Amino acid sequence: MTTTTPTAAEERLRIRSGAYTGPTAGLAPGHVQANLAILPADWAGDFLRFCQANPRPCPLLAVSEVGDPSLPTLGTNIDIRTDVPRYRVYRDGVLTDGPTDITELWRDDFVAFLIGCSFSFEEALLADGVPVRHIELDRNVPMYETNIPCVGAGRFSGSMVVSMRPMTPKNAIRAIQITSRFPSVHGAPVHFGDPEAIGIRDIADPEHGEAVPIAAGEVPVFWACGVTPQVAIRNARPPIAITHSPGAMLITDLLNTHLSVL
Amino acid sequence: MTTTTPTAAEERLRIRSGAYTGPTAGLAPGHVQANLAILPADWAGDFLRFCQANPRPCPLLAVSEVGDPSLPTLGTNIDIRTDVPRYRVYRDGVLTDGPTDITELWRDDFVAFLIGCSFSFEEALLADGVPVRHIELDRNVPMYETNIPCVGAGRFSGSMVVSMRPMTPKNAIRAIQITSRFPSVHGAPVHFGDPEAIGIRDIADPEHGEAVPIAAGEVPVFWACGVTPQVAIRNARPPIAITHSPGAMLITDLLNTHLSVL
Structure with missing residues (x-):
């Protein structure tokens, strides 16, 4: 069979x-x-x-x-x-x-x-050998509400929601190259490193999805997220x-x- | 005139x-x-x-x-x-x-x-509005000997020398995109963030060139350097x-x- x-x-x-x-x-x-x-x-x-x-x-x-x-x-x-x-x-x-x-x-x-x-670019990351932590752990990606303002339009306004994937700097550089090729699925990251710099108070407590551990030598890398709307x-x-x-x-x-x- | x-x-x-x-x-x-x-x-x-x-x-x-x-x-x-x-x-x-x-x-x-x-890609960074600290300060770029091994060939071997430019994460992401287009002048960075992770003991004391200050909210970004030979x-x-x-x-x-x- x-x-x-x-x-x-x-x-x-x-x-x-x-x-x-x-x-x-x-x-x-x-x-x-x-x-x-x-x-x-x-x-x-x-x-x-x-x-x-x-x-x-x-x-x-x-x-x-x-x-x-x-x-x-x-x-x-x-x-x-x-x-x-x-x-x-x-x-x-x-x-x-x-x-x-x-x-x-x-x-x-x-x-x-x-x-x-972001599922689209995660497939490209995995195909290139860049590990994605929440997929390894079979969890939903952690998503955070930030203080990065969106451009308002009529009655719609608000801050950006981001998804986070922890990576070594080497893998983060490769991930920036790979995701830059996919502008129609969020493209390159909007931030990496210090979560407070974009208004995230507690990286262990995402507003959406599930938290994932960040290992020694890794930095959190943040992409714009389709939960923003x-x-x-x-x-x-x-x-x-x-x-x-x-x-x-x-x-x-x-x-x-x-x-x-x- | x-x-x-x-x-x-x-x-x-x-x-x-x-x-x-x-x-x-x-x-x-x-x-x-x-x-x-x-x-x-x-x-x-x-x-x-x-x-x-x-x-x-x-x-x-x-x-x-x-x-x-x-x-x-x-x-x-x-x-x-x-x-x-x-x-x-x-x-x-x-x-x-x-x-x-x-x-x-x-x-x-x-x-x-x-x-x-790297002068070639620095011109592309400046043209895109990404500031380059050592150019602003009219200094030679800081260069560091690292513990990143080169591939040996015959009698030649050794560790990689890197140049460093401090940037905000947002500018670092843009700089990765820009320099990736220039593989014949070192291409994308090899590392960002923690200097010790690549064997740099003191970011304020480069082996070649001149030190530059790293501002709050910036991370050091490291490119492979032609002083390696x-x-x-x-x-x-x-x-x-x-x-x-x-x-x-x-x-x-x-x-x-x-x-x-x-």
Whole structure:
């Protein structure tokens, strides 16, 4: 008996059926995964400008047509109402629910924004022999809210959320080279070293994800993170907004290697 | 009355005449400058292999024909016996003299090796708005002997010499991107942060060049340095070897921008 890795389409169907509601790291290897933000059309223009002005945390992979839950440029037969394992529903900026299906909540004025995710560059790091601590430990990546301001756009504003990976300086230099090739999935780091310099009070207590140990001789390296829009949505307080649950992403048909600009 | 910047050829003639014997930083802006090592032909094969095996500290820009002091691929009418402001003469691995002209020492079995120099990437850093401390302070760059081993080749072996530039993490990330485009002039850094991790005992006391202050919030960033061959020559003890004096380089007709691979 042989086993084969499920395709991106197969994983989406498994998620759509409700059979899988967990984190998507490691599913459909080689395929781009994406952060999600859904907003009503009268909030979508401001949000689109927010993403455009902050490409490091919010690199846009696709924006849906108004009311259309398909995303034809990201994959065949995607239905954004069912194909993410777990969602977060924000009402007036407050997280109120975490459903696994938003079919009942969908409205014909909704616009879905799909934003690049660091899973794509982590695959390139691992392929180059650069270890990634949270993957070694089978944890969600640690994410921190910083004091790095995003550029405001209309009603959206806030600070940047970053993900952190501890590395030796040698591996950090290599990681900067590798991730610079992937601007549509956050690109190069925004900081390394002293966490307080970007407003992180306690590196052992991330606001999202799980902490990982930093070994002697390693420095924390920080990348802009696709959870940043959730801070901006909290601040803007739209009557309704729906995002993915951190770590539970949309799996697309795109290949990670195709995102490399070099 | 207008002034014009001397060309590379004009600067070489000024140096050849003996009218200028100082450091070459800032002369003939835009033009590649090069580190020098001259060895007898029966030592040249080992040294060529040493450079090939250690491209970060010893990126070869040109190797002369045996006994020929011209370097036609680096510029018109170059005479390596006169066109470097100050030389260092090593006998049996010991520095014995620092002449400004080696015409009397030249032998018909000499081979000249020209090695890339960080001046080329410093110009790219400044053009991008990344400040370079020792240039701001009008000092020679600080250089340190490390415990990073070079790959040995025949009679040549030794540790890497590095140059150091203090930077904020944000500027260091940008500097890694910029210098990665210039592999023939040392490329990306080899280390940042803790000096002791690469065997540097006292960051305030460089073995070559001049110390520079590191400000709060900055980290030292270390690049492989073209003074590395001088350590290998000290160790190998050839009966005679001639190098440039650190900071007093050969000015070539090549353009720095042409060294960028991207």
